[in-house]
Amino acid sequence: MKFLKVNINTAAPRDPEASILLIYTGGTIGMVSDKDDQHLVPFDFSEVIHRVPEMRQFKVMLTVLSLDPPIDSSNIEVEHWIKLAQIIQVNYQDYDGFVILHGTDTMAYSASAMSFLLENLSKPVIFTGAQVPIGRMRTDARRNLITALEIASAQRSGKPVVPEVSIFFNTLLLRGNRSTKVESRHFNAFHSGKYPQLAKAGIDIEFNRSVILPPPAEPLKVYQELESRVAVLKLFPGLNKALVEAILKSEGLQGLVLETFGAGNAPTYPWFLKLLREAVDRGITILNVSQCEEGEVHQGQYETSFYLKEMGVISGSDMSTEAAVTKLMFVLAQDISQQEKACMLAQNLRGEMTCRI
Template sequence: MSTVNTSSKYKTVRINPISPKPPRASVLVIYTGGTLGMVYESVGRQLVPFDFEQILEQVPEVNRFDFEITFLPLSEPIDSSNMTPELWIEIARIVNENYAQYDSFVILHGTDTMAYTASALSFLLEGLNKAVILTGAQLPIGIARSDARENFLTALEIAAATNLAGQPIVSEVCIYFNSVLLRGNRAKKNESSDFNAFKSENYPILARAGVSIYYDLPYLETYRPGIKLHLHEKLNPNVTYLKIFPGISREVVHAVLKVSGLRGVVLETFGAGNAPTMDWFLAEIRDAIDRNLLIFNVSQCDGGRVTQGQYQTSKFLKDVGVISGSDITAESAITKMMYVLGRTDDPAQQRTWLSEPLRGEMSL
């Protein structure tokens, strides 16, 4: 049975299990927008967001779970291409405000920026001790062969899963997609037309869903009794990417590094962190660092890591103070930089936080 609650800031829809037994858990589903929640309208056959009051018509299987599910759509669902730092903070606030009431959270999100959102939430939700699972779909839920149902239903099951001691098996921000669970701040979208849209090249898969769900427990964050959630509500968006390529001009590099108000740059370099050694390039990097601009070295390769100084073409970067991003993804690097710059104005502290893992987003 479903019930509708309009007394809070957001309109919610609650699904109670069919079983007469008390629900063993409660999951809050936050719908931000994206392909998963789309159906064809009867007139015009255009894709439109469906009303979660009719969730049982689209996914009747949710009634079979032995836990309570509450749906909370954002007041204005968006295409994930329009995701912003302000919306990341709003989603994090929703989790924080409902943290004591629910055992876990599932976030329905468009795939294009899902890895950015997962990374940002991992930094904003310090001390997280419950599952926050992002999922979505490549095809709308209103399509007959959509991947939406499997992704959604399994994300719910993982979010509500507990061990023999009654503790959550997953207690971090993750992405579930196409039968695999990935650490959110280690994931990248790598496919636009296949169902296996996300990969995690530098960190193992956390769980695989087949006939049963297998959890690779050594790689999951450990549940920590007594830890309290601390919400961070400030991100500094004055950051950018600078992707190096053969033939990049001094004018381009200079223009990027001199953007007014810029505080940090994720420098996407070749291979293990290598960059051009032309005098003008080195001069631009040195000048930027002398102006206290943070420069975070991230490899353009999906796999592997930055090892500054291994080659002559990266030794200069290390010598002048470019910060190694190790094996962090570009998505995690840019959101981490926003988070670090939002937390402190102390350059030494900023450099320390960028260079070390804060939420399992990079290896030492």
């Protein structure tokens, strides 16, 4: 996996207001038409200033790292998340903020993963992308890129305004591990139904400071491992026993995100509960999240979730599936006991869930 480094001349002053590292992994935002106008191809990010001349108005030092070759976000893997975390670790002291250009399809997964890998983050890490390529006339790429850069460089009393992993898209800045892609044909691609927006960009950028994570007192800690042997089981009426058994007994499985109904409810079929209980007894960690976009798990509120709580299934509260999957990967990779992992999953680590007393 190789990244190319390019210094961009934005006509910044000798003493710039901020320094930003722009990391391009791939995706629609970096695509232009070829010379025959037949196909979309990645453009050379050393020429980004020509594509987005408004960037010359920034009084910032801008450096671009471009993945060579760029990849479609559908091909993002755990190793890419680890590499991105390592890049931020290596460059952390040299830049005031980071903007990651990424395909939209798996952006919420990547933003969630980065939030867990970067503990005690005190600088902005902002993901953005586009629904329409930057080379097209009605593109949203320029606005998303420019606003993400502006937010990444925003400071108050010498400190970053948004010291956390977030996603900026269309007009909204959302917490990364609270975001879900909900739209593929319109510009408002991402939604955060279970947590307020961090900022809204209109004529001005209005920050919702009360919901932004405070800067930590401890130094940045970057983790280097994730456990990828996890699965997602979405429940539906008529769920087949053979399918559930195949998933729960798949070789090497370490964890499962169980997408349940409503407030964390699941079928009470004897065969279903038996398979889940056997999986828990074998040491497989099961995390319960609601299928509802704005739902929250309350295990034990109804009989149909009491059995899950009793057997040791862990409540994911109001976590999104994207956050649950990546948090499970993160926690299972820690060298701690099974009980400690269960406690860690039930805790709010990076603002990904609401913990009810």
